[in-house]
Ligand code: UD1
């Protein structure tokens with residue numbers, strides 16, 4: 001008997017009716033990955049030579065997803081859901097399997113590689129024809145129960161609906177994860193019948209068949225029942241997501257990352273964080289986000305596919321598909337939209353929105369600005385309330401700002417326009433033409449003061465009184 005895993009069958013054809021969703025149950029996500037994706041991820045280190053996913057309900061979307069995340073897998077179509085036994089029959093059609101074969105459900109995202117590997121080791125060592133992974137649940141209602149004989153060996157699995165009152169008292173349940181010697185499964189899988197309360201072919205019935213035939217059936221109790229929880233409705237989806245969140249946060253904290261409030265910090269399974277980073281409450285790190293050492297994130301910050309450099313600070317902000325350089329500073333209340341890139345030591349401050357723009361080393365956009373489709377050099381300062389006017393109503397255009405530039409407050413930079421190195425713009429300017437290096441552009445009406453106007457035109461007002469007190473006259 002080989003030591004590895006030869007075949008894996010993942011059952012994912014079910015309707016998922018209780019989700020009340022237009023999306024297939026197994027495509028719902030927790031921690032940034034589909035439920036099915038978590039199952040396949042847990043399975044991956046066991047490296048099955050032949051991976052088969054049984055699909056049915058919402059076939060196209062599930063198949064498409066499998067092609068994307070596990071291109072080496074074969075999908076098997078189960079047109080009618082005639083039960084888990086029927087699904088396995090279809091998965092085995094036309095092949096001559098040998099070696100070790102695992103069957104698991106596509107809706108148990110908390111299973112770990114560690115548990116699956118242990119299960120495989122124990123199964124191989126036992127030389128059993130079938131091993132069932134079991135768990136003891138505080139409330140076993142709804143699950144198949146493990147019926148053992150007086151010697152403690154498994155005799156059969158009985159479904160909730162088919163169980164006697166006495167059997168319903170059993171708190172050891174079938175997790176839906178099984179390991180078989182493939183030949184033993186092949187022999188028994190066509191002997192099952194649909195003579196049960198649901199009129200379905202139950203995979204679980206092969207256990208009693210194998211037990212009677214060879215007596216080589218085992219039930220292995222897993223020590224963490226939360227791993228085997230399945231998702232059937234949205235309440236269970238949230239419950240599993242919270243367990244996954246705690247698991248992920250625990251691992252990060254043990255690796256030297258400070259998470260101030262793990263219950264309000266949600267980090268996708270796909271996110272990478274280096275030691276000595278700190279995450280403040282209410283933060284959500286998603287997708288391919290990575291956070292380097294000594295960075296500080298949050299509170300209340302969302303990072304979606306964002307790379308954060310070492311020692312950077314991102315405070316109360318929302319950032320997507322962007323790069324934040326080391327020791328740069330973002331927030332509070334900044335919005336980095338896709339394609340934003342901040343070089344080392346750059347700053348994007350309060351109420352600033354950045355899109356598809358790069359901000360050079362040490363450059364600052366501290367207050368109340370929109371930076372769209374811009375390239376800003378290093379050491380430049382963009383005055384408060386500056387707007388990069390990138391849209392002419394039809395097309396978007398780029399603005400280029402050089403190094404060591406000082407853009408005056410409330411400047412409109414009407415793209416396409418280029419501001420040369422070391423140039424200035426006067427506050428309140430509307431810049432429509434290129435500004436050569438080292439010059440100042442003043443693009444606003446010249447100020448004129450009309451003396452005594454308030455005293456004449458607003459005679460009996462508080463302003464007129466104040467002006468008179470200050471010595472103004474008509
Ligand atoms: C099944 C087990 C039960 C176990 C429980 C663990 C059987 C008869 N019962 O019950 O002992 O305690 O899982 O969660 O196997 N599926 C198909 N095609 C089908 C039917 C189901 O692919 O025709 C898939 C489902 O998508 C799901 C998995 O098989 O991923 C389990 O099916 P489900 O209907 O949820 O079985 P349970 O009633 O939960």
Ligand code: MG
Nearest residue numbers: 105107230232
């Ligand atoms: Mg189920």
